[in-house]
Amino acid sequence: GKARLIEGKCIACGARCQSACPVDAIEMSDAGEPIVLSDKCIGCVKCVKVCPAEAIEMFFTPEELKILEELAEQQAAGAAPVVDEEDAEEAALAKMLAAYRGVWVFVEQTEGEPATVSWELMGVGAQLAKEINTELCAIVIGHGVEHLCREAFSYGATKAYLMDQEVFRFYRTEPYLDACCHLIDKYKPEIILMGATGMGRDLAGAVATRVKTGLTADCTGLDVDDKRNLRQTRPAFGGNIMATIMCDKFRPQMATVRPHVMPMSEKKDGAAGEIVREQIALNEADILTKVIEIIRDTKVGIDIAGAEFIVSGGRGMMGPENFAMLQELADELGGVVGASRSAVDAGWMPHDRQVGQTGKTVRPKIYIACGISGAIQHLVGMQDSDVVIAINRDKDAPIFEVATYGIVGDLFQIVPAITNRLRELKA
Numbered sequence: 001g002k003a004r005l006i007e008g009k010c011i012a013c014g015a016r017c018q019s020a021c022p023v024d025a026i027e028m029s030d031a032g033e034p035i036v037l038s039d040k041c042i043g044c045v046k047c048v049k050v051c052p053a054e055a056i057e058m059f060f061t062p063e064e065l066k067i068l069e070e071l072a073e074q075q076a077a078g079a080a081p082v083v084d085e086e087d088a089e090e091a092a093l094a095k096m097l098a099a100y101r102g103v104w105v106f107v108e109q110t111e112g113e114p115a116t117v118s119w120e121l122m123g124v125g126a127q128l129a130k131e132i133n134t135e136l137c138a139i140v141i142g143h144g145v146e147h148l149c150r151e152a153f154s155y156g157a158t159k160a161y162l163m164d165q166e167v168f169r170f171y172r173t174e175p176y177l178d179a180c181c182h183l184i185d186k187y188k189p190e191i192i193l194m195g196a197t198g199m200g201r202d203l204a205g206a207v208a209t210r211v212k213t214g215l216t217a218d219c220t221g222l223d224v225d226d227k228r229n230l231r232q233t234r235p236a237f238g239g240n241i242m243a244t245i246m247c248d249k250f251r252p253q254m255a256t257v258r259p260h261v262m263p264m265s266e267k268k269d270g271a272a273g274e275i276v277r278e279q280i281a282l283n284e285a286d287i288l289t290k291v292i293e294i295i296r297d298t299k300v301g302i303d304i305a306g307a308e309f310i311v312s313g314g315r316g317m318m319g320p321e322n323f324a325m326l327q328e329l330a331d332e333l334g335g336v337v338g339a340s341r342s343a344v345d346a347g348w349m350p351h352d353r354q355v356g357q358t359g360k361t362v363r364p365k366i367y368i369a370c371g372i373s374g375a376i377q378h379l380v381g382m383q384d385s386d387v388v389i390a391i392n393r394d395k396d397a398p399i400f401e402v403a404t405y406g407i408v409g410d411l412f413q414i415v416p417a418i419t420n421r422l423r424e425l426k427a
C-alpha cells in the first residue's frame with residue numbers, strides 16, 4: 001500500500017509526517033499540507049502513525065486488496081497464528097528463570113577449617129531465601145568435610161550439597177569448578193553467594209564464566225526485587241557512586257561479598273538439615289595443578305579486619321611518627337591501629353592496615369577516625385562499625401555524616417586527652 005492524504009482533514013501541524021518519512025516521500029505544500037510522492041512511498045505507515053489528525057490513510061491497489069483478503073481468510077480458517085516474537089522470547093525466559101530455585105552459599109574451607117565469611121553469608125542468604133520463599137543451601141566441597149554440613153545447618157541452611165572426594169582435599173580451580181558446575185547443572189540454584197576471598201574470587205569468576213551468567217564482586221548490599229532478581233549493590237566508578245547491579249536474564253545470579261561486610265549470623269547448635277551427597281568422575285591424574293607442599297605463613301600480622309577496637313589515622317596525622325600517639329590509645333583500648341589510603345600511600349603505615357574499598361572492610365565495636373576526611377572509598381570499609389568516633393578539625397568533613405560521636409578540633413590535643421582519661425579511669 002501507499003500513503004495518501006484525506007482531503008480536508010490536515011491541520012498543518014508542522015510537517016510531522018514529513019519528518020517521520022524515512023525515504024523523503026513527502027513534500028509540503030505552501031499551505032503546510034503533505035504531498036505524498038507515490039513512486040517513492042514504501043508503505044511503512046510511519047506518517048500515518050504520527051499524524052495527530054488522522055489525515056493520512058493507506059491506499060491499496062486491487063491486487064494488494066486481493067492478497068490481504070486471502071490472508072484474512074487463511075487466518076479465519078485456523079491457519080497458524082502469527083506468533084509475536086517478543087512474547088515468545090519472554091515466555092522462554094520466564095520458563096528458564098522458573099527452573100532455578102534456592103539460595104546457595106559456598107562454604108569455603110582449608111583443610112576442614114571453615115572461613116567465617118561463609119557463616120556471615122548464611123545470614124544474608126537466609127534473608128534472601130525468606131523473601132523469595134525458597135530454601136537456603138550450603139555447598140560443601142573438600143575431603144573429610146561432612147562436619148561442615150552440620151555446621152552450615154547450625155547457621156541456618158536446611159540442605160547441604162556435599163562433594164567429598166580425595167581430589168578436593170586442596171583447593172584448586174579446576175576440580176572445584178567441575179564440582180560446582182556439576183551441582184549447578186543438576187540442581188539449578190537461583191542465587192549463589194561466595195566470600196570475596198582469594199579462593200572465592202577465583203572460583204566465582206571461573207564458575208560464572210563456565211555457566212555463562214553474571215557475577216557481581218565485592219557486594220556491600222544484597223536484596224531482591226519483586227521479580228526475584230538479586231539487587232547487588234557495590235561501589236562503582238572508583239567508589240564515587242553505589243551501583244545496584246542485576247542479572248535479570250541469566251541464572252544463577254552470583255555475588256561475592258568481602259569478609260566482615262555482613263554481620264555474623266546467629267548459631268543454633270544441633271539444627272538439622274538434609275545432606276545431598278554427590279560425586280563426579282575425577283581423578284588426580286586429570287588435574288593439571290598439583291599441590292607439592294604447603295608452607296604456612298609464620299609472620300604474625302595484625303588482623304585489623306577482626307579487631308574490636310580500631311584507632312585509624314589519615315593524612316591529618318601529618319607524618320609516620322605521630323602514629324605512635326594512635327598506638328597508645330589503641331593499647332589502652334586493647335585494639336589496633338588502622339589507616340586511610342592517603343596515610344598508606346604516603347608510606348606512614350603498611351598496606352595491611354588500610355581500611356576501605358582497596359583495603360580491609362572492618363566492623364569493630366568502636367572505630368576512631370583521626371584526621372580522616374571520610375571519602376566514600378574509606379567509608380565503605382568502616383561505616384558498619386557499631387560506634388564511630390570522628391576527630392577532625394573541619395566541621396564539614398564527610399566523616400561526621402557516619403559518626404556516632406563527632407569531635408571537631410585538633411587531634412593532637414584530643415587524642416592524648418582521651419588516652420590520659422582512659423588511664424585515669426583505669427588507675
Ligand code: FAD
Pocket residue numbers: 238239313314315316317339340341342343354355356357358359360370371372373374375376377378381391392393394397409410411412
Ligand atoms: P584527606 O582527605 O586529605 O583528609 C585529611 C583530613 O584530616 C581532613 O579532613 C582534615 O580536616 C583533617 N585534619 C588535618 N589536620 C588535622 C588535625 N590536626 N586535627 C584534626 N583533623 C585534621 N581511601 C581509603 O582510605 N581507603 C581505601 O581503600 C581507598 N580506596 C580507594 C580506591 C579508589 C579506586 C580511589 C579512587 C580512592 C581510594 N581511596 C581510598 C582514597 C580516598 O578517595 C581518599 O583520597 C582518602 O581516603 C583520603 O584520605 P584521608 O582522609 O586520610 O585524607
